[in-house]
Amino acid sequence: PTSSAVADDDENDYTSKLYNPDGTVKEGVQQEAKQRTIATTWDVSEERIVNIDGKDPNEGKPIRVSYQLPEKWGTDDQLYFDKSEGVNKFACKGVIIYQAPGKVTIDRLEKATTIGVGKALDVTGDLDAIRVGDLIGGRKSKKDGQTYYEFDLAVAPKTCGSYKENANNLGLGFCPYDTIYLISATLINDKLYVAVVESNDIQWKFANSDLKRVRSSFKVETA
Numbered sequence: 001p002t003s004s005a006v007a008d009d010d011e012n013d014y015t016s017k018l019y020n021p022d023g024t025v026k027e028g029v030q031q032e033a034k035q036r037t038i039a040t041t042w043d044v045s046e047e048r049i050v051n052i053d054g055k056d057p058n059e060g061k062p063i064r065v066s067y068q069l070p071e072k073w074g075t076d077d078q079l080y081f082d083k084s085e086g087v088n089k090f091a092c093k094g095v096i097i098y099q100a101p102g103k104v105t106i107d108r109l110e111k112a113t114t115i116g117v118g119k120a121l122d123v124t125g126d127l128d129a130i131r132v133g134d135l136i137g138g139r140k141s142k143k144d145g146q147t148y149y150e151f152d153l154a155v156a157p158k159t160c161g162s163y164k165e166n167a168n169n170l171g172l173g174f175c176p177y178d179t180i181y182l183i184s185a186t187l188i189n190d191k192l193y194v195a196v197v198e199s200n201d202i203q204w205k206f207a208n209s210d211l212k213r214v215r216s217s218f219k220v221e222t223a
Contacts, residue, residue, distance in 0.1 A: 035213075039066035041223050042099065044191060050124055051097040053079055063188065065097055067195055068217035070210050082207065091207035093179075093198040095214065098124055104192035109149050109185060113138055117151050121185055121194050129155045130181055130196075143219060150215065151183040180204045182215035193220045 042049055042063045051065065073091060074081040080092035100122040112120035118131030133153035141148050160175035182197040195218035197211050204211065 034071040035068035035217070036071050037066055037068050038095075039064060040097075041065075044189070045099065048101045048124070049099040053094055053096075062223055063099075063191075063193075064221050064223040065193060066217075066219050067095065067097070067214060069095075069214060073210075082210075087206065091199070091203050091210055092214070093200060093203065096124065096127065096196045096198070097218075098194055100192040100194065103190040104187060105190065106187060109187065109192075112149065112151065117153060117183065121183065121192065123194075123196075127181070127196055127198075129179065130183075133179075133181060134177075141216070144221070146186055146188070146220070148184050148186045148218065151181075151185075153181045153183065155179040155181070177201055180211075182211055184215050184218040186218075186220050188220055188222065 040051055042051075042065060044062050069079070070082075072082055072084050073079065074083060080090050080094070082089060082091040104122075108115075108120050113135060116131060117135060118128070118133070121130075123130045130153055133155040135151060136154055137152040139150050141150060154177035156175040156177045158175070160178075178201045180199050180201070182199075183194065185192060185194045187193075195215060197215045199207065199211055
């Protein structure tokens, strides 16, 4: 089943309000659309490397990993706080970037929808919920000749109480989604690099356009 948190994507998406058909920013919304780049450089390693909320995992040089956050979001411990007038709340639970251990072939990513996204991407312990999430969408894109695999997953709690206890329980025999994961993954020299943008259902409803842009801004290149 598809939760309304994901199904309402088209209604909540205001990308068309910010951008012209040719991708340029519309006049009068430059400030809202501004982004700032979070970047780090990593050593190439056979071990797992994890970057949480933009904090450097090591002092490496060979690989540069980056993504962009809206300037309207905060900094430091308010990193995901949307300061926009009328919003003033957190738009995201967190952004995790990691390099999976060992070597990974393109075949594994191509089979992700068959073998399971969590298994294909060798998700970290903090992201184990992805292994049981429902795949809502998947696509491939190219940036500077590099192929990125994008996956949208949603996870529902095992229990959600009765309707009287939880208004989100619609009495349909299953719990609605309460966590959404937007994922981007790419390979460089048989090394798998993954970005995961995590939000709850409330954050998704008002910030899905920003969250998707954060995910799509993920970039990995040789430094």
